[in-house]
Amino acid sequence: MATRHITKAPRMGTKALYLPNFRIVLLNDPKLSPHFASFLVPLNLNKLDLRDYLYNCYGIPVRSVRSYIQMQKVQQDKNNAKRVSPRRWHRPRSIKKMMVEMDDPFVWPKTPEDFSQWDKDFVEKREKANKKARDAQGPGGASKPPAERKSIAEQAKELLEGKKEWRRDDNEYEDEIVEEDADGEWEEVEQNVKI
Amino acid sequence: MATSTSIRPVARRLLKANIAQNAPPTFLLPSLLAPVQQSSPFSSTSTSLYPRDMNRQRGVSTRRRTGLRQPLSVSKTPLPKPVLDPAKRPEVDVDVHHGLWDFFYNKKKPFATPLELTQHGRGWTVEELRHKSFEDLHALWWVCCKERNRIATDKYERNRVKAGSGDLESGARDFNVRRTMRGIKHTLTERYYAYREADVLMYEDEEIDVTGQGPPYIPKEAVLEDEVPEEVEAAPAAESADKTDIPPPAATEKGSVVEKPL
Numbered sequence: 001m002a003t004r005h006i007t008k009a010p011r012m013g014t015k016a017l018y019l020p021n022f023r024i025v026l027l028n029d030p031k032l033s034p035h036f037a038s039f040l041v042p043l044n045l046n047k048l049d050l051r052d053y054l055y056n057c058y059g060i061p062v063r064s065v066r067s068y069i070q071m072q073k074v075q076q077d078k079n080n081a082k083r084v085s086p087r088r089w090h091r092p093r094s095i096k097k098m099m100v101e102m103d104d105p106f107v108w109p110k111t112p113e114d115f116s117q118w119d120k121d122f123v124e125k126r127e128k129a130n131k132k133a134r135d136a137q138g139p140g141g142a143s144k145p146p147a148e149r150k151s152i153a154e155q156a157k158e159l160l161e162g163k164k165e166w167r168r169d170d171n172e173y174e175d176e177i178v179e180e181d182a183d184g185e186w187e188e189v190e191q192n193v194k195i
Numbered sequence: 196m197a198t199s200t201s202i203r204p205v206a207r208r209l210l211k212a213n214i215a216q217n218a219p220p221t222f223l224l225p226s227l228l229a230p231v232q233q234s235s236p237f238s239s240t241s242t243s244l245y246p247r248d249m250n251r252q253r254g255v256s257t258r259r260r261t262g263l264r265q266p267l268s269v270s271k272t273p274l275p276k277p278v279l280d281p282a283k284r285p286e287v288d289v290d291v292h293h294g295l296w297d298f299f300y301n302k303k304k305p306f307a308t309p310l311e312l313t314q315h316g317r318g319w320t321v322e323e324l325r326h327k328s329f330e331d332l333h334a335l336w337w338v339c340c341k342e343r344n345r346i347a348t349d350k351y352e353r354n355r356v357k358a359g360s361g362d363l364e365s366g367a368r369d370f371n372v373r374r375t376m377r378g379i380k381h382t383l384t385e386r387y388y389a390y391r392e393a394d395v396l397m398y399e400d401e402e403i404d405v406t407g408q409g410p411p412y413i414p415k416e417a418v419l420e421d422e423v424p425e426e427v428e429a430a431p432a433a434e435s436a437d438k439t440d441i442p443p444p445a446a447t448e449k450g451s452v453v454e455k456p457l
Contacts, residue, residue, distance in 0.1 A: 019336055019380070026298040026348045028305060028355065034287045037295060040351070057341065058294035106295045107287045109305050111356055117308040118359030 013052040024053070027097070034105035043069070043096050050098050063101040070095045297341055298348045306353040312364035318374035324382040332379050339376050343369060 025040040032038060041050060047065035054060040072092040077084040079092065135141055158164045219227070255261055278284050291302075300307040324332060350365045397403050404411050 018333065020340060021376070023340075023343050023347045025344070025351045026295060028352050030281065034289075054294070057337065058297055060294035104290050104293055105287045106293050107289050109299070109301075109303055111305055112358075115358045117310070118353070118361055119309075120357070120359035123359040 012055065013048060024050075028108045030108075032099075034107050035103075036099055036101055037106060038097055038099040041096050041098050043094065045096070045098075047098065050100065054100065060100075061103050063103065065101075066099045068097045068099075070097065298345055300345065300349065305356075306349045306358065306361070309361045309364045312349075312361060312368055315368055315371065318371040319378050321378045321381050324378045325385070327382075329383075332382065336376060336379050339372050339379075342372050346372070 022042045022045070024042075024045075027038045027040060029038055039050065045053075047067055051062045051065055054062055071094050074089055074091045076086055076090070077088045078090050136144070155164075159166060251264075255264060296302060299305070300311065319335070324335075327335075346365050346369050350362060353359075353361050353365075398405060402412060402414055404413060
C-alpha cells in the first residue's frame with residue numbers, strides 16, 4: 001500500500017543573520033487586495049529573504065512572494081548635483097518591489113483630509129516661491145519678463161486713455177497723521193503717542 | 196460503419212431538401228444513392244455541408260466567450276458582480292495584532308504629525324552600551340531595524356500624498372537610531388579587540404593554564420595589604436631617606452627659597 005505523499009510546509013531559512021543593515025518600506029497601494037502587501041526592498045534581497053524576514057521580525061506568515069525590478073528613467077546628471085550639467089546622462093539605480101500574500105487581511109488607515117497639522121499650505125507656498133527663484137536663476141530666466149510688467153502695462157494704458165489722473169503722493173505719510181477738521185483747522189490725530 | 200458514414204450526408208441532404216420543399220422526385224432516389232464517379236472535385240472536403248465534421252464542441256470557444264451549447268444546472272444562478280468602487284465594498288476587519296502594524300506609529304493615521312515625530316529622546320551612547328550583554332545589544336539592534344523601517348514607511352507615505360512638512364523631524368529621528376546602531380557596532384568591535392588581546396596575554400601569564408587540563412586559573416600566593424610584613428614597610432622609608440641626598444631639581448629649589456624664614 002502506497003503511503004500518501006504529504007506536501008512539505010515551506011521551510012524557513014536556517015542561516016542566522018545577526019546585524020542586518022537594510023530598510024524595507026511598506027507601500028500604500030489602494031488598488032491592492034487586503035490580503036496583499038507590497039514593499040520597497042533593497043536590490044540584493046530575494047523572495048526567500050523577505051519571507052523569512054517578515055516571519056521572524058514581524059510574525060507575518062507569507063504564502064507567496066512576487067518580485068519586480070523597476071528600471072528608472074535616464075536623466076541629466078545625478079540627483080544630488082548642485083548644478084545640473086547638461087548631457088551628462090545618468091540612470092538612477094533600479095527599484096525593487098515585492099508583493100506578498102498574507103493569511104490575514106490588512107488595510108491601511110484612512111488618509112486624513114485636513115493637512116493643517118503638516119503645514120501643507122505653507123510648504124506648498126514655499127515650494128512655489130523656491131521654484132520661481134530657481135527658474136529665474138536658471139537658463140533663460142533673466143530674459144523672461146517679470147510678473148509686474150503686466151500690471152505696469154495696464155496702469156500705463158489707463159493713464160494714456162485718461163481713465164486715471166497722474167498724482168504724485170509726496171505727502172502720502174503726512175496724510176495719515178494729520179487730518180483736516182471740519183472747521184478747516186489742522187488736528188493731530190495721534191494724540192497719545194509717547195515718543 | 197463505412198456505409199453509414201457515407202450515407203449520412205446524403206440522407207441529410209435529402210432531409211434538408213424536404214424542408215425546403217425542393218424535393219427531387221422519388222424516382223431519382225437510386226441515382227442519388229449511386230456513387231459519384233463522374234465528378235472530380237478540386238478538394239476532398241465538401242463545402243456544401245455544414246457542420247463539416249461531427250464535432251459536438253464546434254463553435255464553443257472560451258476565447259470568444261460563446262458559452263456552452265446546452266444549459267447547465269448552475270445556469271439559472273446569477274453570477275456575482277464585482278464591486279468596482281472601493282468605497283462601496285464592506286470594511287475589512289483588520290486584526291489588532293497584525294504584524295504590519297509595526298510599520299506604523301498610530302493605528303488611526305497612516306503617518307505621524309511633525310509634532311509627534313519630534314517626541315523622542317537621544318540615542319544610546321557607547322558608554323551605556325558597554326554595560327550590556329550581547330543578547331541585549333542584539334535585541335536593541337533589531338528594535339532599531341524595525342524603527343528605521345517605520346520611519347522610512349512614514350516618510351514615503353507622507354511624501355506620496357504630499358502632506359507637507361515632516362522630513363526634517365523624521366530625519367532627526369533616524370539620525371538618533373543610526374547613532375545607536377553605530378554605538379552597538381562600536382561596542383562589539385571593542386569587545387572583539389579585547390578578546391584578541393586577552394588571547395595573546397593568556398600565553399604570557401604564568402597563572403593561566405593553557406593546556407586545558409585542570410583548573411584554568413591558578414593564582415599564586417597573593418600578598419594582601421593587611422598582611423604586609425614590617426620589613427617591607429620599612430623599605431620605602433629608607434628609600435625616601437636616600438632621596439634626600441640627591442640634589443632637588445630647579446623647581447623645588449625655587450620653592451625652598453620662598454620657604455626660607457625672613
